[in-house]
Amino acid sequence: MDIHIYDTKQRRKRRFEPITPDHVKIYVCGPTVYDRIHIGNGLSAVVFDVLVRVLRSVFPNVTYVRNITDVDDKINARALELGIPIHDLTHECTVALHEDFDALGVLLPDVEPRATGHIEEITTMISSLIQQGHAYEAEGHVLFHVPSDPNYGSLTNKSLEDLIDGARVEVAPYKRDPKDFVLWKPSSSELPGWESPWGRGRPGWHIECSAMIREHLGNEIDIHGGGNDLAFPHHENEMAQSGCFTNNPDYVKYWIHNGMLNLGAEKMSKSLGNIQTVQALLREHSGETLRYAILSGHYRQSLKWDDELIAQSERSLTSLYQALRNSQPLVGDSATSEAYAATKSVELPEEVLVPLCDDLNTPRALAGMHELASRLNLSTDVEEATALRDQLLGAGWLLGLLTRSVADFFTQDANMAEAEIDRLIEQRTAAKAAKQYDRADQIRAELLANGIAIEDTTDGTIWKVVKQ
RNA sequence: GGCUGGGUGGCAGAGUGGCCAUGCUGCAGACUGCAACUCUGUUUACGCCGGUUCGAUUCCGACCCCAGCCUCCA
Numbered sequence: 001m002d003i004h005i006y007d008t009k010q011r012r013k014r015r016f017e018p019i020t021p022d023h024v025k026i027y028v029c030g031p032t033v034y035d036r037i038h039i040g041n042g043l044s045a046v047v048f049d050v051l052v053r054v055l056r057s058v059f060p061n062v063t064y065v066r067n068i069t070d071v072d073d074k075i076n077a078r079a080l081e082l083g084i085p086i087h088d089l090t091h092e093c094t095v096a097l098h099e100d101f102d103a104l105g106v107l108l109p110d111v112e113p114r115a116t117g118h119i120e121e122i123t124t125m126i127s128s129l130i131q132q133g134h135a136y137e138a139e140g141h142v143l144f145h146v147p148s149d150p151n152y153g154s155l156t157n158k159s160l161e162d163l164i165d166g167a168r169v170e171v172a173p174y175k176r177d178p179k180d181f182v183l184w185k186p187s188s189s190e191l192p193g194w195e196s197p198w199g200r201g202r203p204g205w206h207i208e209c210s211a212m213i214r215e216h217l218g219n220e221i222d223i224h225g226g227g228n229d230l231a232f233p234h235h236e237n238e239m240a241q242s243g244c245f246t247n248n249p250d251y252v253k254y255w256i257h258n259g260m261l262n263l264g265a266e267k268m269s270k271s272l273g274n275i276q277t278v279q280a281l282l283r284e285h286s287g288e289t290l291r292y293a294i295l296s297g298h299y300r301q302s303l304k305w306d307d308e309l310i311a312q313s314e315r316s317l318t319s320l321y322q323a324l325r326n327s328q329p330l331v332g333d334s335a336t337s338e339a340y341a342a343t344k345s346v347e348l349p350e351e352v353l354v355p356l357c358d359d360l361n362t363p364r365a366l367a368g369m370h371e372l373a374s375r376l377n378l379s380t381d382v383e384e385a386t387a388l389r390d391q392l393l394g395a396g397w398l399l400g401l402l403t404r405s406v407a408d409f410f411t412q413d414a415n416m417a418e419a420e421i422d423r424l425i426e427q428r429t430a431a432k433a434a435k436q437y438d439r440a441d442q443i444r445a446e447l448l449a450n451g452i453a454i455e456d457t458t459d460g461t462i463w464k465v466v467k468q
Numbered sequence: 469g470g471c472u473g474g475g476u477g478g479c480a481g482a483g484u485g486g487c488c489a490u491g492c493u494g495c496a497g498a499c500u501g502c503a504a505c506u507c508u509g510u511u512u513a514c515g516c517c518g519g520u521u522c523g524a525u526u527c528c529g530a531c532c533c534c535a536g537c538c539u540c541c542a
Binding site for chain 1: 469479480490491500501502503506534535539540541542
């Protein structure tokens, strides 16, 4: 199966051919840990999680590295504000990050490197860039000299003239060129710092990724991902550093950027303050519903995030589970998509895999899942229904959905004890048999008042929890 | 101003030179004691103006709007 992905640098969809077919290498920029992540951060994690799942289903060996930025001036400021040690803050936020990602069904990467664990690699690269004439020391800082890189701007299609000098960049007096950016900066004694040839200091933002990519994946990688707000300046600068270091500006074969999540017409961002944390959303909705909502739009498009989207996603997801549930009398209890992954009982369904391989078209993939669900609902043949059920679970595995058992999905968190529910259902069944419909309806209403909805099937009456 | 990406039916959101996206919602029908679930059907959809074409939502050109990046940001 060919995979095509949109490459930011070449601004076109390209067929994905790994540098070495037996080992795909992908690096994604994770968040800076100084607060709870918001759902926009979650979107990025989910998107690349699906990409990695798809890659793994096509290629035998994929190494996925997703970093954590744990040295940053915003972290320092936040720790000061809270009056706690910097390390405590980054540690707490990292634990919280893992909780939130896990709730969204995001699998752990193979390696999750931290900036603070790679200071030596960082200083090594900086020294080399100085030696090669791409960087210089000035007043305790080390700066990358942008005009020294003939390829600068080629990722985001900017000419040096376009970057209006001094317009919005900090013009420090020690900069040779206003576009020059920091590789290393001095730390006062109360700030985190490491000894270096240029004195005690800390790395600039961009160099950590260059160093961690090299350390964990080597000088060349297949895919580098992140939010499209990172394309400039972060990835452009990183490309300048790594490209100049190895003298290979194409050290990343494919650049992939996800679109932003919008609240109303505006991007959700910490600086605008219009954020919804994953933690807060999880109080009202399942992580799986949030994940469905994220996947309901194409990853490169901006996604309008609102209550209606979540509500629609919840209903759509329920209809998929409903198909599994409806098939149970015929094919037995359904496993979860994770159980499918363990057995791989059937081939992954084309109506889902094909759109995913076409630049991660998750809306079409979801349409494919609904198509399978619809056919499953119509099927009366055990063999066919079993295959459809397994295909649906396989699709769920690819998208990170259908992770709960049918029983968990429909009957968890009931307000009534199951024995009590069963007792009432028995009474209703008896009432129905005696044609005492007023009594039957009365019992049904009583259950519904407690958030329990009833469905009569040819195999008897079943129930599910509904939101009240 | 420069560089990206958009404007699709009640809502969300794919996609294509002529044929059903899909989901949710509404309406009608089947099933049901009635419901629920499921199934079936269903509402002049493609920003505006030109052009190419037998035919354009899809290609080309102009225009109008929207968002993102150019400063930290997924």
